[in-house]
Amino acid sequence: MxxxxxxxxxxxxxxxxxxxxxxxxxxxxxxxxxxxxxxxxxxxxxxxxxxxxxxxxxxxxxxxxxxxxxxxxxxxxxxxxxxxxxxxxxxxxxxxxxxxxxxxxxxxxxxxxxxxxxxxxxxxxxxxxxxxxxxxxxxxxxxxxxxxxxxxxxxxxxxxxxxxxxxxxxxxxxxxxIDTDLLEAAPDPASPWPSGKRRLLHVGRLGKEKSVDVVIRALAEIRHHVDAHLALVGMGPEQQELARLARQLGVEECLTFVGPVPYEKIGGYYRMAELFLFASETETQGLVIWEAQAVGLPVVAVGAGGTLQGVDDGRSGYLVPPGDYQAMAAQALRLLQDENLRQRFSQGARRFADQRxxxxxxxxxxxxxxxxxxxxxxEPRRLTLPFPRFPQSGLTGPR
Known part of the structure; x- marks a missing residue:
C-alpha cells in the first residue's frame, strides 16, 4: 500500500x-x-x-x-x-x-x-x-x-x-x-429522561431543514398511548419555535432540549434511549441514524434522500413518508408497545450498521x-474556473 x-x-x-x-x-x-x-x-x-x-x-x-x-x-x-x-x-x-x-x-x-x-x-x-x-x-x-x-x-x-x-x-x-468503539466507550450522561418515561431521542441541528417539528408532532400522538419523553440533542435557530410548538401541543413538559454534545460523548445518549426519531428530508447520508443503530438503537425515520439507505426497513427500524408525523407515531408505538419486537430490531440495527x-x-x-x-x-488539466484567488506563495509552509 x-x-x-x-x-x-x-x-x-x-x-x-x-x-x-x-x-x-x-x-x-x-x-x-x-x-x-x-x-x-x-x-x-x-x-x-x-x-x-x-x-x-x-x-x-x-x-x-x-x-x-x-x-x-x-x-x-x-x-x-x-x-x-x-x-x-x-x-x-x-x-x-x-x-x-x-x-x-x-x-x-x-x-x-x-x-x-x-x-x-x-x-x-x-x-x-x-x-x-x-x-x-x-x-x-x-x-x-x-x-x-x-x-x-x-x-x-x-x-x-x-x-x-x-x-x-x-x-x-x-x-x-462510524466509530462503534467510540460510541460504546462514551460515558453515561445525566439522564435527560425523567424516571419511568419511555425514552425517545433525536440528534441533529435544530434548523428548518431537519423538520424537527414533525418529531414533536409525533411525540404528541405517541403520548396518547404511551408515557414518553423526548430528548433533543443539538442546537439551532429553530429552538424557540420548536419550544412554542411543544407548548401549543401540550407536550412542553415531555421534551428536553439537551443542547450540543461533544462527539466523544454522544454515544451515551444513544445507549440510554429506547427509540430514535428522525424526520429530516434533506440528508445525504443520515449519519446520526447509522450511529444510533451501531449501538443497537432502533430508528423510525423519514424515508427521503440518504435515509432511504440508512435504515433496513422492517429489520433495524421503519421508514415513513416525509412530513407524516402520524405514520412516525404509529411505527414508534409498534416498537414501544412490543418489547420483543424492539429487541429484535435492536439486534438488527447492530448488524446493519456493522458494514460501515x-x-x-x-x-x-x-x-x-x-x-x-x-x-x-x-488526463488534461481542467479549465480554469472563476473561483476566488488566494495567495500564490507555494505549498511549503511552517512545519
Missing amino acids: RLYRIGLFTDTYLPGPNGVATSVYLLKRELRRMGHEAWVLAPEMPDADPREEGVVRVPSVPYPFFENQRLAMPSSRYLPTEFEIFHTHTPLFIGIWGARLAYRHRLPHVSTFHTHLEKYAHYIPGVATLNKYVGIMQKVCQAFYNRADVVIAPTEPVKRLAESYEIEREIKVIPTG TARRVAEQIVAVYDEASRLVQV
Missing part, C-alpha cells in the same frame, strides 16, 4: 455538531492509523481543541446567518507540508482553496459531495431567491465538483443528485464511516486516492 501526504480541506469541522465534521474527523484518524500523513485544514473556532493532532486551524470570522459557521481566510503559509493528495469536503472557501492548489500543482484532487446545498440556501441572504430563478447552487456545485479527478458520494441517491447537477467526473459511492466501520471506509477512500493519482497523469 502506498502511503500519502493528504490534505483534508473542509469549511466545517469539530467541535461543529454536524455529519461533515464527524466524517472528516474519522477519516483523518483512520488514515493516520494506516500510516498516511493526513492533515485537516479547517476554520479556527473559539471552542476548538488547539492540541488536536493533525489539524491546522485557518484564521476565520463568524458567519452571522448560520450559527457555528465560520468564513475562513486561507493562505499557503498555513500549509503544514507538501501534500500529494487534496481531498476537499466543502465547495466553500477552504474547499475552493484546496481545489486551486491541486490545480496549480497538477496534483490529484478528490472531493466528497456531502451536502444537498440547495436545502441550505436560505442561510445566505438573497441566494434562495436567486437559486429559485437561475439555479445558482447547482451552477456552483457543477463548477466545483467538475474540477475534481474523482467525486465521492455517500449514497446512491446522492450520486444521482450529483449526476442531475451535470457533474461529469467519475462518482464513487462510499458511505461515511470507519476503517473499512478509509480503505475504500485510499483506493480512490490511488485512482486519482493515475488519472491526473493521463
